[in-house]
Amino acid sequence: MNVFKNVKKLDYLLLTSMILLMIAGWFIMYSASYQEHMSTGVDYAKKQFVWMMIALVIFFVIVCIDYHFLLNISFIIYGVILVLLFLVLVLGDKRFGARRWIGIGGFTLQPSELAKFGVILAVVKYLVWDIENRFKLKYIIICGIIVGIPSILIFKQPDLGTMLTFVPTICAMLFAAGMRWRYIIIAWALSIASAPFLWAHLRPYQKKRVFTFLYPEHDPFGSGYSVIQSKIAVGSGGILGKGWLGGTQNQLNFIPERHTDFIFSVVGEEWGFVGSLALVTLFFMVISAGFNIAHKAPDVSGKILALGITTIFGFQVSVNIGMTIGLLPVTGIPLPFISYGGTSLLATMAMMGLLQNIYMRRFMF
Amino acid sequence: MHCTLCTANYRAERGFMDLRIRLIFTLFSVWFIIISGKLWLMQVLHKTVYTEMSVRNRTREVDIPSARGRIYDREGRVLVDNKAATQLVAVIDEIENRKEFASEVSSITNLSVEYILKKIKENLYKPFVPAVLASDLNEETLMKVAESRWRVPGLAIQIAPVRDYLFGETFAHIIGYVGEVGKGELNDGGYNWGDIVGRTGLEKQYDKELRGEKGYKEVQVDYKGNVDTILNVVEPKIGNSLYLTIDMDLQNALLNALKGHNGAGVVMNPNTGEVLALTGSPSYDPNLLKSPVKPEVANKLFTDKNRPMVNRAVNGVYPPGSIFKIIVALAALESGIINKDSLFCCDGKFDLGGTEFKCSEKKGHGWVDLSTAIKKSCNLYFYQIGVKVGPEKISDMARRFGLGESTGIKLPGEKKGLIPIKIINSKKWYPGDTVSLSIGQGKILVTAMQMAVLASAIANGGTIYRPYLLMGDETNLGAVVVDKKYIDIVKEGLYRVVNEPEGTGVKAAVEGLRVAGKTGTVELVEGGKKRDICWFVGYAPADNPQITAAVVIEDGASGGVSAAPVVQEVFKAWKDKNECF
Numbered sequence: 051m052n053v054f055k056n057v058k059k060l061d062y063l064l065l066t067s068m069i070l071l072m073i074a075g076w077f078i079m080y081s082a083s084y085q086e087h088m089s090t091g092v093d094y095a096k097k098q099f100v101w102m103m104i105a106l107v108i109f110f111v112i113v114c115i116d117y118h119f120l121l122n123i124s125f126i127i128y129g130v131i132l133v134l135l136f137l138v139l140v141l142g143d144k145r146f147g148a149r150r151w152i153g154i155g156g157f158t159l160q161p162s163e164l165a166k167f168g169v170i171l172a173v174v175k176y177l178v179w180d181i182e183n184r185f186k187l188k189y190i191i192i193c194g195i196i197v198g199i200p201s202i203l204i205f206k207q208p209d210l211g212t213m214l215t216f217v218p219t220i221c222a223m224l225f226a227a228g229m230r231w232r233y234i235i236i237a238w239a240l241s242i243a244s245a246p247f248l249w250a251h252l253r254p255y256q257k258k259r260v261f262t263f264l265y266p267e268h269d270p271f272g273s274g275y276s277v278i279q280s281k282i283a284v285g286s287g288g289i290l291g292k293g294w295l296g297g298t299q300n301q302l303n304f305i306p307e308r309h310t311d312f313i314f315s316v317v318g319e320e321w322g323f324v325g326s327l328a329l330v331t332l333f334f335m336v337i338s339a340g341f342n343i344a345h346k347a348p349d350v351s352g353k354i355l356a357l358g359i360t361t362i363f364g365f366q367v368s369v370n371i372g373m374t375i376g377l378l379p380v381t382g383i384p385l386p387f388i389s390y391g392g393t394s395l396l397a398t399m400a401m402m403g404l405l406q407n408i409y410m411r412r413f414m415f
Numbered sequence: 416m417h418c419t420l421c422t423a424n425y426r427a428e429r430g431f432m433d434l435r436i437r438l439i440f441t442l443f444s445v446w447f448i449i450i451s452g453k454l455w456l457m458q459v460l461h462k463t464v465y466t467e468m469s470v471r472n473r474t475r476e477v478d479i480p481s482a483r484g485r486i487y488d489r490e491g492r493v494l495v496d497n498k499a500a501t502q503l504v505a506v507i508d509e510i511e512n513r514k515e516f517a518s519e520v521s522s523i524t525n526l527s528v529e530y531i532l533k534k535i536k537e538n539l540y541k542p543f544v545p546a547v548l549a550s551d552l553n554e555e556t557l558m559k560v561a562e563s564r565w566r567v568p569g570l571a572i573q574i575a576p577v578r579d580y581l582f583g584e585t586f587a588h589i590i591g592y593v594g595e596v597g598k599g600e601l602n603d604g605g606y607n608w609g610d611i612v613g614r615t616g617l618e619k620q621y622d623k624e625l626r627g628e629k630g631y632k633e634v635q636v637d638y639k640g641n642v643d644t645i646l647n648v649v650e651p652k653i654g655n656s657l658y659l660t661i662d663m664d665l666q667n668a669l670l671n672a673l674k675g676h677n678g679a680g681v682v683m684n685p686n687t688g689e690v691l692a693l694t695g696s697p698s699y700d701p702n703l704l705k706s707p708v709k710p711e712v713a714n715k716l717f718t719d720k721n722r723p724m725v726n727r728a729v730n731g732v733y734p735p736g737s738i739f740k741i742i743v744a745l746a747a748l749e750s751g752i753i754n755k756d757s758l759f760c761c762d763g764k765f766d767l768g769g770t771e772f773k774c775s776e777k778k779g780h781g782w783v784d785l786s787t788a789i790k791k792s793c794n795l796y797f798y799q800i801g802v803k804v805g806p807e808k809i810s811d812m813a814r815r816f817g818l819g820e821s822t823g824i825k826l827p828g829e830k831k832g833l834i835p836i837k838i839i840n841s842k843k844w845y846p847g848d849t850v851s852l853s854i855g856q857g858k859i860l861v862t863a864m865q866m867a868v869l870a871s872a873i874a875n876g877g878t879i880y881r882p883y884l885l886m887g888d889e890t891n892l893g894a895v896v897v898d899k900k901y902i903d904i905v906k907e908g909l910y911r912v913v914n915e916p917e918g919t920g921v922k923a924a925v926e927g928l929r930v931a932g933k934t935g936t937v938e939l940v941e942g943g944k945k946r947d948i949c950w951f952v953g954y955a956p957a958d959n960p961q962i963t964a965a966v967v968i969e970d971g972a973s974g975g976v977s978a979a980p981v982v983q984e985v986f987k988a989w990k991d992k993n994e995c996f
Binding site (some may be wrong): 074097140202225226227228279281282284285286288289298299300303304318322323326328330333334337338341344345347353355359364368372375376377 | 432433435436437439440443444446447448449450451453454455457458459461464465468472543547634636638639644690751900
């Protein structure tokens with residue numbers, strides 16, 4: 051299979067959306083990190099550009115490797131991820147009270163982002179290998195264990211956001227694999243029942259976030275501050291926005307963490323309703339392309355893999371934007387393609403590569 | 416390609432799985448519609464609300480304080496000016512840890528930690544208004560502050576116009592002082608947190624005129640409130656100037672003559688009501704009360720047993736003593752009970768139903784007429800005419816001269832004194848009270864200001880002028896309260912007080928100036944301690960009065976010994992300036 055033939059078989063709608071999102075993401079990131087660049091001298095945009103190039107290479111590498119091969123070595127990948135997650139707890143850099151990063155050369159790696167990729171592969175591998183038992187409870191339990199081990203490690207960092215993204219993803223994959231409705235209902239009941247237990251184990255700042263979501267105006271200068279400032283930024287953008295580098299909420303530092311978790315508020319403020327809607331549309335194009343690929347995948351593993359990837363991607367986008375505009379509580383989930391973060395971009399692009407990979411092999415049967 | 420499921424089964428699986436995949440896709444689609452709807456709601460429908468919030472977020476109006484109006488004396492000499500002061504301020508809102516802040520600032524400046532914490536506590540209710548910790552910083556402190564500002568959030572330097580009282584204590588009782596607006600004053604008069612207002616004196620009385628109009632700077636700030644750009648500046652307007660009727664030379668003479676005494680003095684032009692000098696003694700330096708006030712300094716001023724903060728000229732009340740004999744004489748003359756030549760015998764004692772009232776002269780003055788009685792301040796003469804005239808007529812005459820009422824001088828808190836009008840017909844009034852009243856003792860209280868108005872009315876032949884402090888503030892032309900012919904009779908006696916050997920007020924005499932006046936001495940026993948309230952009121956030149964003065968001293972020897980020389984000093988100073996008289 052030569053490369054030229056591969057390129058011709060790519061999903062161009064997905065490819066276009068992806069490239070556009072990456073380009074838009076870089077410009078948004080540039081503006082969001084502009085003030086920090088000016089004051090601290092850290093050139094986030096330049097760093098992100100390097101990451102973009104690396105991510106593109108990874109993307110093409112993954113496009114070229116048959117996803118079945120990746121599924122076959124998925125437990126090796128899974129093992130490596132576990133080791134990395136363990137290492138980050140021991141050796142990781144502590145920032146903002148969390149250990150999430152490992153320094154490698156001049157760059158830092160966030161293993162929890164890579165875990166998304168590895169866990170999905172491992173789960174798909176298991177789901178397909180044991181598909182005869184798909185109606186049995188053990189199917190779900192084993193699946194839960196595969197996800198559970200890295201989840202606990204991630205929860206320890208703590209990185210609640212990343213851990214949370216696994217839940218709907220695994221549910222969607224199990225659901226597509228054929229899980230019985232009764233389990234779905236039981237799962238819902240259990241999760242509601244376990245909520246108080248989970249609540250008791252949340253850290254104070256995590257509890258505060260939930261409170262803040264419910265009553266943001268209660269503490270406008272404390273924990274509610276980010277959400278209020280973010281909403282002001284988005285709303286004051288109006289129809290056409292305040293222009294690139296022209297957002298007052300952004301450039302006067304009113305929005306905290308705006309180059310990472312709250313980056314959509316920069317889009318809303320500087321690009322307005324038109325820009326926000328365009329970006330949302332691009333995301334939706336990626337998601338619908340993903341579902342289309344799942345639909346057209348040549349086999350069950352392709353289907354579930356495409357679905358898992360699309361769900362985790364779609365969930366991150368949905369939760370991040372929802373949080374920025376006040377529809378959901380604050381969780382540290384980055385916006386794929388747009389938020390600053392090399393590992394996040396790397397994981398996203400690897401997953402895009404997998405989607406294309408599956409799409410390319412749609413006529414194999 | 417090998418597959419776990421057989422191909423036939425796979426077809427069925429496909430359909431089943433695609434259905435479920437489509438269901439998940441639908442969920443996403445719905446969520447994206449919700450997101451788009453919310454974006455439309457925020458960015459299109461409620462755009463203005465959020466835009467306003469974002470503008471409010473990033474713009475601040477920073478007040479630029481206005482300089483207060485200058486104050487001049489009658490000859491155009493500046494008495495009060497403004498100067499720019501570099502102030503060390505604490506913006507409480509920005510302080511992260513108060514104790515750390517206090518110890519950091521304390522290490523930079525010479526302020527104590529306790530003082531800084533106290534200042535912060537005092538200003539907690541207005542955390543966004545800079546609280547002044549120190550004013551007029553020296554260069555060394557300024558440098559230190561500039562160096563360490565970045566690591567001490569909440570610490571800042573500001574330049575503000577502050578009051579400069581050029582002559583310190585000299586005019587304090589007229590002009591007063593200023594201070595930061597208090598919690599209770601915000602509602603009355605459109606003041607804002609941190610504004611400087613007049614606390615007393617003319618600074619308080621004419622605060623609206625003096626304070627000018629604040630300017631403001633509209634600035635764009637970042638999330639920490641640091642100024643990013645200045646959007647608009649409206650310059651402040653300086654307040655209106657005040658031109659006083661006060662003559663600095665006479666004021667100096669008065670204050671110097673009163674030095675060492677607790678008392679007060681008022682000097683007036685008897686023909687207009689202009690106040691030429693006015694002060695209580697001791698006085699205080701209003702510069703000490705500028706913000707930030709050092710607690711120990713303020714404490715010392717406010718608890719001083721000599722009470723320098725009290726303007727005794729308008730806020731101190733005393734029995735008038737023999738000064739009041741002028742009123743009694745006029746009441747008697749007007750009612751026809753006596754005339755110029757009526758004689759009364761003084762044997763040193765006056766017996767009223769077993770109670771004995773004494774004269775100042777134990778042996779008695781013998782037979783005396785009115786002008787002699789005034790000259791020698793004979794009590795017996797006035798006891799007798801007082802009892803004859805009765806307290807009603809005396810009180811009425813007193814009231815006609817404005818006693819028992821404020822004189823209308825525009826200074827805060829003027830005291831009215833006391834005239835026994837209401838109680839003379841009640842059971843509380845005893846015959847002995849009338850005897851006491853005849854010599855200005857007992858149930859009667861006056862201020863030095865009222866005595867100056869009385870002296871002026873006598874000097875000008877019976878016209879009451881409202882005393883005033885601002886040039887051109889003459890509001891009425893006065894009213895004649897008593898026939899001039901009676902006043903002339905009294906004036907004869909007043910001239911003799913100063914100018915004849917046995918007169919009680921000879922120490923008020925000024926060479927080359929015809930001075931007239933009356934002494935008064937009241938013995939008071941307060942808390943087992945004897946005090947003599949000493950008075951002298953006078954005017955000059957006797958035949959064409961141009962200046963009057965009333966002086967009270969709380970614990971002198973007698974009016975003639977302690978108060979008369981003060982008036983003499985003032986009249987001397989006046990004569991030096993006005994040689995032509």
